[in-house]
Each structure stands twice: as structure tokens, then as C-alpha cells.
Amino acid sequence: MTRLLLKNLQLCSSFFDAAPRFLGRDFHTRLTAENKEVTDASAVSPSKRARTETQPAEERSVLRFAKLSEHATTPTRGSAKAAGYDLYSAYDYIIGPMDKAIVKTDIQIAVPHGCYGRVAPRSGLAAKHFIDVGAGVVDEDYRGNVGVVLFNFSKDTFEVKKGDRVAQLVCEKICYPDLEEKETLDDTERGAGGFGSTGRN
Template sequence: MKIKVKKLKAEAVLPQMMRQGDAAFDLATCEDVLLHPGETKIIPIGLALEIPVGFVGNIRDRSGLAGKHALHTLAGIIDSNYRGEIGIVMTNLSQTDYQIKIGDRVAQMLIQKIEITEFEEVEELSDTNRGEKGFNSSGY
């Protein structure tokens, strides 16, 4: 599958997989951004994508930034009909400032096939062995 990419800013970096077998593409910032402790910002990547109908871009953390620096990427969905600049919503959960520099890989994006779904209102749902048991119903 090929996805069309439009560079909106000269500093933008095309999405890339770093190793064969990777599931997600790394996304890099096109601006320097300072994140203070507890602060949430939208980090621009300077790209717009044309994701095919029936697929979605799913934005996720990069494990190194999350584990080493307590930077959390809030999950994001890039719909196939969206053509604007992609922004990465990121929160600094650490106690220190974190400087993001142009070209830093700040998030990753999975391209996933989706099932087009319709909802049907009913009076009753089928029984299961779990039923209505929710959070922590199976223990730790």
C-alpha cells in the first residue's frame, strides 16, 4: 500500500520505519518545542496524509520517550478523509522540562484496516459467561 504525503513545511520529515519488521512508522517534529512538567502541547510534524478509505492512522507513544523521559503521546486517530496537518498531542509527565528539537521522532503511527460498522438498537443482548462484570472482575 502507498500513502500519499504532502510536506507542509520544509523541515518536515517523511514517516519512516527504522527496522524491517517494525509495525509502525516514526513521526518527527518540524519545530523546536519546549514541554514544561505537566504541560500538554500539540507537536506539529508538518505533514498531511492521504490515508486510503477503509484504513486509519493510529498515533501511539514511542516507548523510549515514554519510559526514559515520561513523555506521553495521547492516542490519536487520523481518519481517511482528513487532509490537514497532523499534530501529536503530547504531555510531559516528568518533573523537568523536556526540549524537543526539529527532526526528533516523537510518536509512531500504525496504519490499520478498519471494518465499516453499523449499530443496531435492540432490547436485549446475548448472554455470556462474563455478563456485566467490568473493571477488575477477573482479578489482577
């Protein structure tokens, strides 16, 4: 009887000695697997991706510019969704009635690939002072001083001060088609109808 009790005590002792090691390995393995599942789940979480992912640089449109003198002003936008960047005069100018001037900005630009820069009038100058903009195309490969051709269609002299906003630069998509000469072109319903052919106004 005594021998049987001693043998049972030895078996119990061996079991309890081994149990912590066994349970520890099992617990550690299970905990590691659970942590991995949590990590993997967070790695593909849409909300987390939205917070951390950024648009690749090659997909972003960037308008690069450089100042050619200390008189240049950095182009600005009136709001986050404004179509164009305001261009600023680098010098003072006086434009007589029914006259024009090429207003230098002293900046050079590099428009995004596949775009050109359209130099457009500012609505305030047009509505209040009869000031318009002409010849407003900046090619993708142009790297010279951006000049703004201002026309004064009013009866009064117009003064441009250094730092005045004189136009806005709008980046527009463009295609570069090859030129192909043909003997004749296909007929259309409109045909050769030109100025005023579709109505009085």
C-alpha cells in the same frame, strides 16, 4: 545402354536439385516449431515468472503523504519490518512537568483504504523521559496537519527540537459497521462485570 544411363543421370540431377529446397522447408518448419516450444516453455517457467512478475498496484498498500511546509520531515521506518513510520516535529516546543503540547508535523497523510493511522508512543521517549502520546487516531478521510499530543509525565521540563522523532504512525485495519439500536442485548457469561472483575491484576 547409353540412353538408360542418361535417363538415370537426369533423374539423379532432378532429385539433388529438389532436395535442398525440400530439406530446407522441412528443417525451417521443424526449427520454427522447436523454437516456439522453447519460447512457450520459458514464458510459463515459474522461476522466470518469479523474476518478472510484480504485485499489481491495486493490491499494494501505499501510505501517501504530502509536506505542508519546508519544516516537515519525511516519515521513516527504523527497519524493513518496523510496524510504524516515525513522525518528526516540525518546530521547537517546551513541555512543562505534568503538561502537554500538540506537536505539529506539517505533513498530511492518506492511509490505505480500510485502514486508520494510530499515532503511538516511541518506546525510548516513554522509558527515558516519561513522554506519552494521547488521542492518536488519524481517520482514513482526514487530510489536515498531523499533530501529536505529547504528555510530559515527568517532574522535569522536556524540550522538543525541530526534526526530533516524537511518535510513530501505525496503519491498522478497521471495519465500518452500521449502527443498530436494540431493546436488549444477548446475555454473556461475563455480563456487566467491568474493572477488576476478572482478577486483581
